[in-house]
Amino acid sequence: MFRDAAATDRDAIGVFWPHPERVDRRLAAAADGTETFLVAVDPAEGTVLGTASVRWGGGCDDATRPLLYGLAVRPELRGRGLGSALIRHVAALVADRGFAEISLEVEAGNEGAIRLYHRLGFVTAGPHLHVWRSASATGTVDVLILHGRAARIRPTPTP
Numbered sequence: 001m002f003r004d005a006a007a008t009d010r011d012a013i014g015v016f017w018p019h020p021e022r023v024d025r026r027l028a029a030a031a032d033g034t035e036t037f038l039v040a041v042d043p044a045e046g047t048v049l050g051t052a053s054v055r056w057g058g059g060c061d062d063a064t065r066p067l068l069y070g071l072a073v074r075p076e077l078r079g080r081g082l083g084s085a086l087i088r089h090v091a092a093l094v095a096d097r098g099f100a101e102i103s104l105e106v107e108a109g110n111e112g113a114i115r116l117y118h119r120l121g122f123v124t125a126g127p128h129l130h131v132w133r134s135a136s137a138t139g140t141v142d143v144l145i146l147h148g149r150a151a152r153i154r155p156t157p158t159p
């Protein structure tokens, strides 16, 4: 089950995504409508199992495609399809808002995630040197930019 993230999810998300200041930024962006910040939760327990965000204004140098970012699943639950389900859910939101394509940035060495994105139909658009800034530092990281056709990635409707 997917729902919008809330401030009360901050600690639960911190268990598997240890960037509290970025969680706060994602919550603020969701509050002003520039992003959608989703959590996957266990329907019985309400436990937070994973997250994904969509930045509707796009990523670096590309305001035409919404950006999927912040995808993460609790380590002990990886490899069971939850990451794929989050990506498909996000792609459906993007297609429903009328966008043809979705983009994402993935660290060039994150082979497992890149394999997953390619399997779901994303294609590599090219390398990119991503510049990040926090309150106290800046840095760069080599990433790949991937593009996907949102309507093709969305879940197949149940009959």
Ligand SMILES: CC(C)(COP(=O)(O)OP(=O)(O)OC[C@H]1O[C@@H](n2cnc3c(N)ncnc32)[C@H](O)[C@@H]1OP(=O)(O)O)[C@@H](O)C(=O)NCCC(=O)NCCS
Binding pocket: 070, 071, 072, 073, 074, 077, 078, 079, 080, 081, 082, 083, 084, 085, 105, 106, 107, 110, 111, 112, 113, 114, 115, 116
């Ligand atoms: C990437 C991630 C969200 C996938 O979630 P998941 O629930 O394991 O995904 P699924 O079960 O749907 O798909 C499994 C695939 O994910 C990838 N994967 C599995 N473990 C992974 C890991 N530790 N790190 C990165 N990718 C991984 C593999 O491609 C795997 O397929 P394979 O078993 O055929 O190799 C999850 O592994 C994770 O949270 N990784 C750490 C954070 C991260 O790298 N996020 C992506 C940032 S762009």
